[in-house]
Amino acid sequence: MQPSDNDTSIRQASLEEVDTGPVDGLILEERLGYALRRAQLKVFKHFDDAMREHDIRPAQFSSLVVIEGYPGVTQSSLAQTLAIDPPRVVNLVNSLEERGLAMRVRCKRDRRSHGIFLTKQGEALVDKLKELSRQSDLAATQALSEIERRQLLMLLRKIYAPADNAD
Template sequence: MHDSSASEAAEAKDSPLRSGPLDRSLGYRLRLAQILAYRNFEETHLDQGVAPRYLGLLSLVSANPGQPQNKLAEAVGLQKSSLVTILDRLEKDGILERGPIPEDRRAKGVWLTEKGGQVVEELSREAAAHEARMTEGLSETDRARLIEMLGVVIENLRA
């Protein structure tokens, strides 16, 4: 090994690995930010079971009680079969419940339980504090603009 290679290797050992061209890829950076944000949030809420991982879904159910499972799956970008497994776990934990929809007896609607409402309320407060830490150094204008721009990306991907 060359001396310069050895010093470069030692320097690289102390710094994050680079991804080459992907370092400038929006998709890669979004995915990395998502993984790190969720992992950090989950690690600070181990006492809440799987609920922190599915806060987005639970918030969607809270804001839209009684929606059919297929509509929820579409809203969060999951296959219905993947969502059913998640709903089974959350129902087992007493966070949500499923039942028939009066207008469509073939479909099952999803509602938060009382416990689920409390979990969503508590985790939502904690998620706001987590987001403040996560966006430290961004101005309120930049933060709002980032959310707006990501909304455009999301709509483009849904189209």
């Protein structure tokens, strides 16, 4: 579609010679949402590569770590801790249970709730995964010094959990 005479709505600009390579220096580069998304994309990609062998997704890893740290955590606590909603927790725990990594135990005191525990297999795996994820973080942030990496974590934590003065 050529810009016609009666369409004066586009800016007069180079209509032929315009093409660009990769682009930067825009205000975009100063938007936190953009920078966070781009950085996350990269970090997740590395994580994915590291976890491929074990077929573990980010949310599964997070769940395993929380369950390990708090054996018997209920699904609602897990939901709250990971900031995801209850239906997702169901799928998450199902997937872990099906693979023999965790199991639900109905709570005797309040039989509505389930405590979630790691199986021996789950514990063995989570140990391996923690080390793998540590390495993948390092790989994804080779450009950062150890100090910068810690600083970054501290700043991010200040954003998502401003209460607990993370430093």
